[in-house]
Amino acid sequence: MPEALEVVLRVVCVFVAFLVLPLLVGQTEHKVMAHMQGRLGPMYAGGFHGWAQLVADGVKFAQKEDVVPARADRTVFQLAPVLALLPYLVALVAIPLGPGLVGVDLETGLFFVLAVMGIGVLGSLMAGWASANKYSLLGAFRSAGQLLAYELPFVLAAASVAMAAGTLSLSGIVAAWQPWWLLWQLPGLFVFFVAGLAELARPPFDMPVADAEIIFGPYTEYTGIRFALFLLAEYAGIVVLAALTTVLFLGGWQGPFSDALGWLWTLLKVFLVAFVVIWVRVAYPRLRADQLQRLGWQLLVPLALLQLALTGVVTVALS
Secondary structure: OOHHHHHHHHHHHHHHHHHHHHHHHHHHHHHHHHHHHOOOHHHOOOOHHHOOHHHHHHHHHHHOOOOOOOOOOHHHHHHHHHHHHHHHHHHHOOOOOEOOEOOOOOOOHHHHHHHHHHHHHHHHHHHHHHOOOHHHHHHHHHHHHHHHHHHHHHHHHHHHHHHHHOOOOHHHHHHHOOOOHHHHOHHHHHHHHHHHHHHOOOOOOOOOOOHHHHOOHHHOOOOHHHHHHHHHHHHHHHHHHHHHHHHHHOOOOOOOOOHHHHHHHHHHHHHHHHHHHHHHHHHOOOOOHHHHHHHHHHHHHHHHHHHHHHHHHHHHHHO
16 A cells, blocks of 8 residues: 555544544443433433434534633634643544554653643643633633642652553553553552543543633633533543543453454544543542642642652663
8 A cells, every 4th residue: 555545544534533433432321320320301302312412512513602702812712622622632633542543653742642632731821811801711721720739749650650661652552551550550550540531631620611600711702612622622532532541541442352343442442431421420429629739739740750650660671
């Protein structure tokens, strides 16, 4: 196959996955929350088991008026939803689905994905600043403060896996992964997952948006399709977090059968992690601002440093 055609096919596959997987996670969240909380509404749209709920939501957002506040910075206001969504598309390019099934197999793939994911908060900052609304601006500052608190343990937990594998390549990490890593990398898995939820501002770490109290924080002034893009960015973030957790801590495409089925194992693990993300939203109440910061600095950072030290000891002992 010509190299140019192969590149085009890889890009198209990543783009299709980016369009489909977040929607599947969104539909799953509707159904899981409906069952766990006894919600009737999402179970009726379209008839059988409410299969058309996501379609109904899409039609609803498309019909809403696209409003831009009179005093808003129009250009920045309109670009913010795109900037919130785009980093997750770029991150998916470097995350492997199976042996050789990756958009671009980078030698520094882990560093690249972590760096790109950190850009997403700029969408919230731009939205809050450009809205000409003090409540939106306060929500944007809260988002930035939360990112600062949880970026450090998030990166440290990922670094412990890279140290154990001896590479920053995501494909290399999966190839080096062993099932017994689940035992001594378990604290790192906990830190990485919790910090990832906080970076996405998912419940119980949704203090910056808190839609029931402060009307979605930095996104207060957004309506219609632009508001839907912020919601889509959240679901895309769940996909990226679940995929990265799968690759780093759950063995990626490794399973009991041939590597030819590796893509299937990866997808199953991704949706299992996404289910846990949804379950945590239903099961735990929102943290206060002081609780959120205390959890990050007093628990997750020391635990991540302890995991890093443990990985260093184990790596030296096995070498």
